[in-house]
Amino acid sequence: MKALTILVAAAGLTFAAALPGGVRSQEAASPDLAKGERDYQETGCYACHGTVGHGGAWQGPKLAPDPLPYPLFLRQLRQPSRSMPRYSEDVLSDAEVANIYAWLKAVPRGKPADEIGLLQTR
């Protein structure tokens, strides 16, 4: 696990280095969670990833409460892969991204499938 963490962190640094000049690639020290949630909804993240970042099949991937490491998360917004719209700094600032990220991490973890009776239906 430790090796994986180092690998992910290294990957994050690599991506951070590749980001456009001056991009802050760190999480907010004191994020505004309420604003993060509001921006998540207002800037349309909910459309593909669900209103609580749950994502799902045939839509955007799950984001909460374990989003990608922040540098990767930010890179996906600025230079998205696959079909995600691009969010430039002009339309979503680094500070706003940091708030959204913090809110996603704060979303309460849902029940696992094996604790939901309806999902055990044969």
Add this chain to the structure above:
Amino acid sequence: MERKTAGSATNRRNLLKGIGVGGAALTIASAPAKAVSVKTAGSSIPAVPDASLEIEPIQSLAPQQTTTASVGSSPSDRPRYGSDYMVDALKALDILTVAEIPGSTFAGLQESIINRGMLGDPPMDMLTVTHEEISVSFAHGYAKVAGKPAAAMVHSTVGLQHAAMAIYNAWCDRAPVMVLAGSLTAPEARESWVDWLHAVSDGPALTRDFTKFDETPRTLSHFADSLMRGYQMAMTRPHGPVVLALDLDLQEHEIPADAKLPEVRKPRIVQPQGDMAAVKEAAAILAKAENPVLAVDHTAHSEAGMALIVELAELLSAAVIDDSGRMNFPFRHPLNQSTRKGAALRAADVVLALEVQDMERSTGQAGNAKRISISSYDYYLKSNYQAFEAMPAVDLAIAGDPVTTLPSLIEAVRAALPRGSRSAIEARGKALAKAHADTLAASRQAAALGWDARPISTARAWAEVYDQVKDKDWALVGGCHFEGLWPQQLWDAKHHYQFIGDSGGYGLGYLPGAAVGAAYAHKEHGRLPIVFGGDGDFMMAPGAIWTAGQHNIPLLYLVHNNGGYHQEVMKVQHQANARNRGIRRAGIGNLLPDIDYSQIARGMGVAAERVTDPGDLRGAIARALDVISRGEPALIDVVSQGR
């Protein structure tokens, strides 16, 4: 389940019995506030409402189902009018169901259906709808369950124009639909300026690009030829819609007593089979494949067809990927790899595509795999509308109906399998079964995400429904694409009738009419039809739910109320962000806020509830199922996540 109308289901059924008493005026006791009288013309002739009903529509609860007994009129006598003969011809082809919104250009035919077709044995049934688009989509959904056409009767010009989009859906979805359009061909027959507005020299030209056949018969003999030809074209694969424009003069034409009219025979239609030499070549390739994949889409048309696909898949232990044009393969079969389609295709060395509409979408991830196609689409396409999809790269294209070809192919594969291949095939099957099980577990984890979220997740809505219907004889009557395809992942569908695919042409407005038409076809089998479909689709044709209520068609209709045209929201988001202008305004023009679909349904006499909390779904579904058990539709407005 609250129902806005005063009459209960029980009262409505009693009314039906009461009408059978005959003759006299009748008062609906179940409408206490504003009793409405209806007059019956005979013992089993459908009720004729007073003029007062036109201003009291809520009270007009006279069931519109047909009755079976004759009133001693002339349904078995010789046809006296052209439209009588048309009715007899339709019945000879087993076209007994007609969906219509009235139009003066088919008034003669309508009268013959009412007073001849509906009173004969077997009786025709005519369902009143509120838009020609619903007439056609009703017939579209009906055909996919019944396996035979219903007729959509539409007015000349404006009626066919309304119907056009739905006809296009049926064309793309390869569904047999018989459209009967009125016509005022002769200028002398036009009695007013409106008649001129509604006259056209070549009405079916409007839809000619997306029908298999059309005709404007000049005589009754010509009509008989055209109807039989149209029926045969519609029912020969690839199936498709046909349009006949029926001149009002021809409908009203009084047939001389000594006239000899052609007999209309219903042919047994045998579908085209692929060339045997090519089938053997395909079998040899499949038998030697290391990782064969079967791609299916609009493939199976019956339980037997589905069984053949299963037989071939099991013979080869081939992965099956289903693009859900029809019910082709059991959802929970271990070889069903649809949820891990990309992985299955990337591992494939041979792909056999069976009646696949879009080869690129279905098999594009297969890389350099050898591709074999068996498809009736190769027989028939048209060049203007591009419904034939992108030109696929195929190594062996066999023109033919796959299901008709499968017995020969299965036999040829069995003969071509190399000695000693059984163990490799079994190992492949075990690996695929494990992959299926792993995918099922992953789907369950994915369904748990947002389980308690508001708006309600589509996974939760589907799971709540399934829990209460799993032991019933259920059938999905709509596609599930925009609702997460959760049934394909988590429900146990084994029978062909349990899923009918989607619109085909992605033309909004399909679902309400098609769901009601499919539900109508399920009714005689006592099945429980279920649909969970978009709010935008519903708003295109909400009147369909009125038809379900009026004609006592059991149907569980869940509206996927995500507040707008969700896909378009995302598309505008893409545009706005690509132009660096932000997406906070992307909802403008794409949203449908503040609509309560339960109120709309109740306003049309259909039991309905609105659910905003996932915890309330269970009770709402139970109450809806109780209504449905009494032979009526019920609607639940599910305030939901986008997808």
